[in-house]
Amino acid sequence: MRIGILHNRITWEIKEIIQILDKRKIDYDLINNQQIYFKLTREEPFKVHYDVILERSLSFLRGLYSASILEAKGCKVINSYNCLNNTGNKLLTTLRLIEHNISTPLTYVSFKAESTIEAIETEVNYPAVLKPIIGSWGRLIAKLEDYNDARSNLECRELMGNVLQKIYYIQEYIHPQDPTMPTDLRVFVIGKECVAAMGRFNPKDDFRSNIALGGSAKGIVLNDDIIKISLNAAKAVKGEIVGVDLMMKENNLCVIEVNGTPQFKGITTATKINIAEKIVDYLEDKYK
Ligand SMILES: Nc1ncnc2c1ncn2[C@@H]1O[C@H](COP(=O)(O)OP(=O)(O)O)[C@@H](O)[C@H]1O
Ligand SMILES: [Mg+2]
Known part of the structure; x- marks a missing residue:
């Protein structure tokens, strides 16, 4: 091979x-x-x-x-x-998820600051989450608490951003349910199996739980609901090896994003599961 x-x-x-x-x-x-x-x-x-x-x-x-x-x-x-x-484009990911009836935060897309503020103020309300459609590690994701936050973030993008940053992807803010629970979950999917999962906790002053931004993580036990939504999400984006990010919205799991080139240092450390070995097992199994 x-x-x-x-x-x-x-x-x-x-x-x-x-x-x-x-x-x-x-x-x-x-x-x-x-x-x-x-x-x-x-x-x-x-x-x-x-x-x-x-x-x-x-x-x-x-x-x-x-x-x-x-x-x-x-x-x-x-x-x-x-x-x-x-998976590399959050707008397309959202479309694939809703096509497959997979729960995901309410999301709006607009192309101008004015229409974005209108979407926030008539549909989402504050706080709202503004994300670049292409990006990872939590970079450039902003929590907009009020009109001034929205205005200044959008103004920065309009005046300094590249063309992709002028596509405004706005999401309802998912309120943390219980401070003792993880902010979000990362499930590592290989083929038709969820091989590992961790809960991530946001650092004290940041709402984002990405490990790259100082989030901490610990392994969690998979249950049927987590397995089902993660495998569905992987299937919806046609993924073979993906990382699925989940959050709890009013006691129900929803998919925040699916990562098509998932890092796995964090989840390997948190769960002690050898992800690299699982990936090679899968390649040997399926493509030898
Ligand atoms: N709608 C949301 N409500 C609350 N927190 C969110 C929301 N979307 C993302 N987050 C937080 O921000 C982090 C990064 O968001 P994510 O969409 O996964 O982007 P990235 O691709 O940069 O990791 C998530 O892990 C989560 O902690
Ligand atoms: Mg993420």
């Missing part, structure tokens, strides 16, 4: 996967998409045959377009271009 690992930086996650591949004597190549070029012809296959290519780029767009080219050349890429496109 031969595996390609598409990346633009060797992350902790890639090192973990390599360790398992070496141990099992599985052939692999590290394909740095910043050091190669692709010839866009249909006749010419990619220079090496891989049974499967694991997409692990930190750069979303480079990973996305590499996947689309490799698929056009007949390669099997995980996650697929379709999944990366659905």
Whole structure:
């Protein structure tokens, strides 16, 4: 078996996967998409045959377009271009979730500051959450407490943002239910299985619970409700290896986002479950 690992930086996650591949004597190549070029012809296959290519780029767009080219050349890429496109863009993720009747926070999209404020004040009310449609690690996600917050955040985006930041994705704020409970849950899905889950707690002064922003985490026990909504969400975005973020809205689980290139250092540490090993198990099982 031969595996390609598409990346633009060797992350902790890639090192973990390599360790398992070496141990099992599985052939692999590290394909740095910043050091190669692709010839866009249909006749010419990619220079090496891989049974499967694991997409692990930190750069979303480079990973996305590499996947689309490799698929056009007949390669099997995980996650697929379709999944990366659905998950890398929160607007598209929301559309896939509502298409599949999966509970998610009420979300509004607008393209101008005025219409965004109108959406907030007539539909969402304050506090509202403003998110970039492409982004991760909690970056640029703002909790808008009142008109002045909304105005200044939108003004920054209108005057300083790039074209993507002028697409306003506004969500109802999910109020934390109980301070002893996690702010949100991260469930790691591989194939048709939820292999690990952790609860994340936001740091004292920030509503966002991303580990990259100082959130803390501990392993949780999966139950049927968590498993069901996580597998449904993975299926809705056509994901094979994804991280599903869940929150509790009025005692019901809802999906906040689905991550198509999920990091797994945090969840490995919190749960002591060897995610890299589970990923390699899956690749061997399905693509050998
Ligand atoms: N609608 C919301 N209400 C309350 N908190 C939210 C909401 N959406 C996101 N958050 C918080 O912000 C964090 C980051 O949001 P998320 O949508 O997962 O974006 P990212 O892709 O940057 O991780 C979540 O983990 C959660 O703690
Ligand atoms: Mg998230």
